[in-house]
Amino acid sequence: MIAQKTAKGSRSEDRLLSFVLLIAITVTLTPVLRLFLEGVTAQDRFSLSLMRDVLGQDSTHRALWHSLTTAGLGTLVSVLIGSTFAFLVALTDLRAKAALVFCLMIPMMIPPQITALSWTQIMGPSSVLLKTIGMAPPLGAPQPLYSPAGIILLLGVQHSSIVFLTLRAGLRAIPQEVIEAARISGAKGLRVWWQIIVPLCLPSLAAGIAITFVTALGNFGIPAMLGIPAGYVTLPTLIYQKLAGLGTSVLAEVAVLAMLIGFVAICGILLQRFFQSQQRVHLVGSSSRPLAIALGRARLPIEALLWMIVAVILLLPMLGLLATSLVPAYGVPLRFDTVTLSSWYETLFRQPATSRAFFNSFSLAIGTAVVLIVICLPLAWLMERNPTRLGRLFDALVDLPYALPGVVLAIAMILLLINLPFTDATLYGTIWIIFLAYLARFLTVMFRPIQASIRQLDPAMNEAAQSVGASLWQRLRTIILPLSAPSAAAGTILVFLTAFNELTVSALLWSSGTETLGVMIFNLDDSGETVMASALAMTIVLVVMALMAAIQLSARNLPKGVVPWQT
Amino acid sequence: MADIRLASVAKHFDGVPALHPLTAHIHDGEFVALLGPSGCGKSTLLRLLAGFEAPSQGSLMIGDTEVANAQSGQAVPPEARNIGFVFQSYALWPHMTVRRNVSYPLEVRGLGKAERIAQTDAALQATGLEKFADRMPSDLSGGQRQRIALARCLVSDPQAVLLDEPLANLDVALRASMQDVFSDFHKRTGATMVYVTHDQAEAMAMADRIAVMFEGRIVQLDTPETLYAQPRSTFVAGFVGEGTVLPINGIERQDNITRARLYGERIAIRTDADHPNQICIRPENINITETGDLRSIVQRSTYLGGRYRLTLQLPNGALLKAESPERYADGRQLGLSIQMPWAFTEA
Numbered sequence: 001m002i003a004q005k006t007a008k009g010s011r012s013e014d015r016l017l018s019f020v021l022l023i024a025i026t027v028t029l030t031p032v033l034r035l036f037l038e039g040v041t042a043q044d045r046f047s048l049s050l051m052r053d054v055l056g057q058d059s060t061h062r063a064l065w066h067s068l069t070t071a072g073l074g075t076l077v078s079v080l081i082g083s084t085f086a087f088l089v090a091l092t093d094l095r096a097k098a099a100l101v102f103c104l105m106i107p108m109m110i111p112p113q114i115t116a117l118s119w120t121q122i123m124g125p126s127s128v129l130l131k132t133i134g135m136a137p138p139l140g141a142p143q144p145l146y147s148p149a150g151i152i153l154l155l156g157v158q159h160s161s162i163v164f165l166t167l168r169a170g171l172r173a174i175p176q177e178v179i180e181a182a183r184i185s186g187a188k189g190l191r192v193w194w195q196i197i198v199p200l201c202l203p204s205l206a207a208g209i210a211i212t213f214v215t216a217l218g219n220f221g222i223p224a225m226l227g228i229p230a231g232y233v234t235l236p237t238l239i240y241q242k243l244a245g246l247g248t249s250v251l252a253e254v255a256v257l258a259m260l261i262g263f264v265a266i267c268g269i270l271l272q273r274f275f276q277s278q279q280r281v282h283l284v285g286s287s288s289r290p291l292a293i294a295l296g297r298a299r300l301p302i303e304a305l306l307w308m309i310v311a312v313i314l315l316l317p318m319l320g321l322l323a324t325s326l327v328p329a330y331g332v333p334l335r336f337d338t339v340t341l342s343s344w345y346e347t348l349f350r351q352p353a354t355s356r357a358f359f360n361s362f363s364l365a366i367g368t369a370v371v372l373i374v375i376c377l378p379l380a381w382l383m384e385r386n387p388t389r390l391g392r393l394f395d396a397l398v399d400l401p402y403a404l405p406g407v408v409l410a411i412a413m414i415l416l417l418i419n420l421p422f423t424d425a426t427l428y429g430t431i432w433i434i435f436l437a438y439l440a441r442f443l444t445v446m447f448r449p450i451q452a453s454i455r456q457l458d459p460a461m462n463e464a465a466q467s468v469g470a471s472l473w474q475r476l477r478t479i480i481l482p483l484s485a486p487s488a489a490a491g492t493i494l495v496f497l498t499a500f501n502e503l504t505v506s507a508l509l510w511s512s513g514t515e516t517l518g519v520m521i522f523n524l525d526d527s528g529e530t531v532m533a534s535a536l537a538m539t540i541v542l543v544v545m546a547l548m549a550a551i552q553l554s555a556r557n558l559p560k561g562v563v564p565w566q567t
Numbered sequence: 568m569a570d571i572r573l574a575s576v577a578k579h580f581d582g583v584p585a586l587h588p589l590t591a592h593i594h595d596g597e598f599v600a601l602l603g604p605s606g607c608g609k610s611t612l613l614r615l616l617a618g619f620e621a622p623s624q625g626s627l628m629i630g631d632t633e634v635a636n637a638q639s640g641q642a643v644p645p646e647a648r649n650i651g652f653v654f655q656s657y658a659l660w661p662h663m664t665v666r667r668n669v670s671y672p673l674e675v676r677g678l679g680k681a682e683r684i685a686q687t688d689a690a691l692q693a694t695g696l697e698k699f700a701d702r703m704p705s706d707l708s709g710g711q712r713q714r715i716a717l718a719r720c721l722v723s724d725p726q727a728v729l730l731d732e733p734l735a736n737l738d739v740a741l742r743a744s745m746q747d748v749f750s751d752f753h754k755r756t757g758a759t760m761v762y763v764t765h766d767q768a769e770a771m772a773m774a775d776r777i778a779v780m781f782e783g784r785i786v787q788l789d790t791p792e793t794l795y796a797q798p799r800s801t802f803v804a805g806f807v808g809e810g811t812v813l814p815i816n817g818i819e820r821q822d823n824i825t826r827a828r829l830y831g832e833r834i835a836i837r838t839d840a841d842h843p844n845q846i847c848i849r850p851e852n853i854n855i856t857e858t859g860d861l862r863s864i865v866q867r868s869t870y871l872g873g874r875y876r877l878t879l880q881l882p883n884g885a886l887l888k889a890e891s892p893e894r895y896a897d898g899r900q901l902g903l904s905i906q907m908p909w910a911f912t913e914a
Contacts (some may be wrong), residue, residue, distance in 0.1 A: 177658035180619055183645045184652040185672035185719065195671075199662040 012472050017382040021394060024375055028401050028440045031412035035262070038255040038415050054256040063238040064260065070151045070223065070234060071216035077156020078212050081313075082163025083205065085306065089164075090171035091197065093292040094303055101164075102552060103310045108161040109544050111501035112221030113522050114321075114537040115158050120145050120225070121320030121534065129323040131333035146230040151223050155216045157313045162215060163208040170204025171197070176291055203278040210272035211403070214265045218405025220504035224522065235261045236407045236504065243411075243508055248428070251414065258411040262404055269403050318541065325534035343535040354536060356513065357520035360431060364516065365499035368438040369492045372446040377488060380451040381480050385462070398447060401440040406504025413437045413509065429511040437505045445498055446491040453487035454480070486557050497547050501540060568759050569630030569726040570595040571616065576625035578611055585611045587783045588625060593727075596757045599788075600770035603780035604806070609763045612780070613729050616761060617652050618645035629726055646675075651720025651728040651758075655735050657712045659704040665715055666691070666700040672723040690722040693752070710741045717752065727759040734769065746772055767807050771795075779803050795849075797839075799911050804847035811848045811887050815910060818842065827910060830883060832860045836910040843910035850876070850890040852908045859902030863887065865895045879903070 039051055054060055085104055089097050107115065122129050124143035130136035144150060174197065182196045220236040227237055239254045239261075295302060323334045325343055332338050347354050383391040401409050413436065417427040427433045461483065465475045481488075503518030510519045517540060524533035555563045575588040586608045593599050601609040614620045615627065618634065626636040629650070634643040645652075659668050667674075670687040678686070691697050694714040704712055713733060720728055730749070734742045750773050753760055764770050770777045771791045778788040779802070787794060787803045798804035801812045815836070817828035827836050829846065836846060863879040866886070875894050879887045879901065887903075895901065 175656060175658065177654040177656050178660060180617075180645070181652065181654060181658035181716075181719075182660070182671070183619075184617060184648075184650060186646045186649070186675040186723065187671070188644065188646040191675065196660060200660075 013382055013386060016378060016472065017386060017388070017391070020375060020379045020382065021390060024379055024398070024443065025394060027375075027436070028443050029397060031409060031416050031437075031440055032262075032400060032404070034416045035255055035258060035408065035412035038252060039259040050252055051256050051259075054253050055260065059233070059238065060257065060260070063233050063235045063257075064264075066148070066223075066227075066232060067217055067234040067236070067261065068264075070148060070155060071213055071219075073152040074155025074159065074216045075209055075213045077153060078158075078160040078163045078216075079205075079209060081156065081160035081309065082208070082212075083167055085160075085309075086164045086167035086171060087193070087197075088302065088306065090168045091193075091291050091293050092295050092302075093299065094295070094306070095299075096303075100306060100310065102548070103314055104164060105161050106314055106545065106548065107157055108159070109497060109501075109548055110541055111503055111518055111521075112154075112158055112219055113225055113503050113518060113525075114221075114501075114540060115154055115317070116145075116222045116225035117521065117525055117530075117533055117537050118317035118321040119150075119154055121324045121530075122316055126331045126530075127320060127324075128327050128330075128332070128334050129320045131331070132323060132335070143229075145226050147226070148232055150226045151232070151234075154222045154226065155219055158219070158222065159212045159215050160313075162212045163205075166208030166211065167201060167205050170201040171291075173204075174200050179291065203275045206278075207272045207275035210268045210275060214268035214272070214403060214405075217261065217265055217268070218407065218504070220406060220507060221518070221522070224507070225525065236405060239407045239411065240507060248414070248418065251411075251418070255411055255415060258405075258408045262408040265404050265408070269400075318538075321534050321538055321541070324531055325538045327531060330528070330530045343531045344539075347532045347535045348539065351532070353515060354520055354532075357515045357517045360514060361500050361502075361517040364431070364435055364438055365496045367435060368442055368499045369446070369495040371439060372443055372495055373488055373492060376443065376446045376450050376491070377481065377484065378476060380447060380454050381476070381484075384451070384454050385459075399444045402442065402444045406441070406502075407508060409437060409441055410505045410508035413440070413505075428509075429514070431514045434506050434509045434514060434516065437509060438499050438502065441502075441505060442495045442499055445495050446488075449487045449491040449494070450484055453484045457483055486554070490551055490554070490563060493547055493551055497544060501544065568595055568757060570597075570759065571727060571761070572628040574626045574628075576612075576615060576622045576627055578608075578615060578620060579623045584783055586615070589785050590625075591778065591785060591788060593759060593761060596759055598753050598760045598762065598773060598775045600762045600764055600774035600777045601780055602764055602767060602770040602777050602806075605765060607780040608783040609765075609780045610731060613731055613761060613763050616727070617650055617729055618643060618648050649723065649726050651723070651725035653713075653716045653720055653728070653730040653733045655732040657704075657716045657736075659712060659715055659719075661703070661705055663704075664700070665696060665702055665704060665707070668704060668715055669696075669718045669722055672719065676723065686722055690718040693721070693755075694718040694748070709737050710745060713737065713745060714748065717748070721752070721756065721758070725758070727761065730760065730762045732763055732765070734764075734766075742769070749773055771807075777807075779806060781806075797837075797909050797911075798847050801845060801913055804845075804911075808849060809888055811885070812845050812913075813848060813885060814844060815846050816844070825910075829905065830861065830881065832905075834905045835907055837907050838910040840910065840912045843912050845913045846905075846908040846910045848887060848905060848908045850888055852906050853887065853889040854904045854906055855889065855891055855901050856904055857902055859904040861903040861905065863901050863903055865897055865899045865901060867897060868894050870894070877901075 040046060040048060088094055089101060094100070120143060121127055123145055125137045125139050125141045127136055145154070178200070179192060179196060182192045187195065218236065220240065223232070223234040223237050224240065227234060233241065235257060239257050242250050242254050324330070326339050326341070327334050328338060328340050328342060383395065413433055414428055417433050417436065419426060427436070461479055462475055465479045470478065501518060502516060503522060506516040506519050507522065510516060515523070517536070521533050521537050524536065551563055571593040573589060573591045575590055576586065577584065577588040578586040601612060603609050611620065615622055615635070621642050622635055622637045624637045626638070627634055629648065632643065633641070634648055635641070660671070663671065666687060669690055670683055673683045673686055691700055694717055696711065696714055696718060699707060699711060704715060707715070716733070734745055737745060746769060762770070762774065774791060776788060776790055777794055778785045779794065780786065781802050787799050794803060795808050798807065798810060804810035804812050813829060815827040815829050819826045825836050825838055826833050827843070827846070836843070861881065863881050866878040866880050868875045868877045874890050874892055877889045877891055877895060879889055881887065889903070
């Protein structure tokens, strides 16, 4: 009787697993597959002629070169900032590390178009902040950020936390004894760092560099805000310009461009996985105690320097943004008699387009989070309980829609949904195409934290419930859900945060009536409404920081590996 | 080589005492084991000697150098102490070959190449690692990794060698053979060695003197023989060699023989205290005789190979451990006579 029941229980688990996996694979991987098919066919037959044409064009070459240089040099900037912070935070006795790390993480969570907007507010002739303190360059002087160098700098700032996080995780895996052994052998200071620490963390640094490069390559917000005014086009902005200018007639052409950028990105991702696997398995040893090499007298100056960097890359642009959002019109200096909240009022309560964008982004973010939690919770649990080959394959590929540049996914989604099979209906131009794209893109954002917490669950908890006769649904509801709820909640907030701010995917998929907040800021700035764009951006920054603080405050109750900036 | 002097050294972590002030002298060339249950402060003491921690109080001398002084705040960092340290986890550098792991301390000291090779080879040979010199540590077994760690710490001719439970990660058979490696190494080099362990057999087998530690204090520092024969507290008597401690009274001295009363029976005792109030009864202090004055009941007998260990209950409920060549059935009454147990004073 009991044996029968267990057998039946595991059969129903198998069925559920296949079912959920099917949904998850359909949602995440079919768009990518569809894109690949488009690139290698013409009139429904295998052909590479289109590919040859597009790849031969000068504009393609130029955009590819621009993409590679900005992403490459931007990564270099990220490495400089991120690794300096990672080494100092992970190895030394700096004070207030948690606050420092939190501040360093904010640029990563702030959407790139807001980063770009805020930096342009502290430079150039019309900067409200510079005008207020009387340091603005004369009218007609160029905006220094509208240049390749500006794109590189901001890409570097935006992604330095990725380098920081991967490198710090690698440093934490080094057992403390290994470093003590070097010291007791007589090695000190920089020698320990150079001969012991650096070789041991090199694989994680390389992995961090690879993934930073891929992320920078796919960044749309920064080259769009800074590059388009300067006529400097990268691959994502080239795709955007073609699609925005010529509509779906160029779909096949941009599909090839998307494949090109997808190809470069996949090379980067493979490189990253290779390095990750190279991370040496350390010979026995605990890494429980965090390292705290005494900096001695250098501590205060180093702390001051690090906080100054944080102030420059975080506080200053935010001040610029705030100043711009408080003036009546762009270019007016901020004084006691000019300060006004009118643009805030206008943005938040008057403009129908912005209220619509708020509504759209809010419902998209909530909807995505809810659907993903319903998919991911049983999926993560079942995959952990019965590892199948299909499950492992899915596990290896689930990151792809998130790691691939957003434009690639957006083009893939258009191709997949522009003509629904067997009907004349189309989802292109509706909010549903954005919704489905978000499901594909953010599935991994929800899946990984839940997976991390379920891996740490004792399998006996489920078996105990099974032994007293609880059915699959009862166990999911009464055992698994409550135990993984904290991580699921963190995942929900993360999905909400990223979806709420999303620009790249929606920039290609929106149409009148389905604008998102990300698109709205971009459009407002594009049409010269910089003051309103700043007010809207400032609102979003405040929402982001509040949500991050909420996660941070609950971090103590979450399993390890759930909060992305607390690896 | 050098001696080590601790003068009222204490250590607090955030105000919580981990080590109470302790004063001790470890002689030049001596092998001292720090023995105690986990959390007794033995590893903290070792890390103080190495310089990974600074004392909260007191001062510490290695040879003629004062390496730490809490009052003046002066502290020689670990890299300048010329000390060897063998970690429980070996702490080998996974990115260096065995040879480079061993020669690293010489490299750091800036020795010439020829000299470096000669000394490294000598250290590899002393630990029987010559043929593994060009392998990576991850290719070797636990015992071999432990030898690398030992070779690395002896290559630079340190003033003292500190070992932090170096055998804890090895299996039982390997542990015995590594004990011989450590003992031989100590005999050959005459190095001052401080060895942390929670295993009393390990400490007894190797150490010249054992410092038994409990709750942040050294409760007794003596040779293994003295510790076993003359424990000075209930803790040491119970921790080293499974002694049973029972209360005594009515001390009488007559013709160089001291007698005391144990549950009403008069027995002769050994002691150096004026007013001992406890005795430590080891299995060899107990004779099983039909006519023994002390009556007991067999609770359990466990076969140890060649002999049995008996757990005996006295009429007042106290339990004794005795040994006997023959098995006795549970519940059987036995008479005991207690032969010259060690008596001490416990506050």
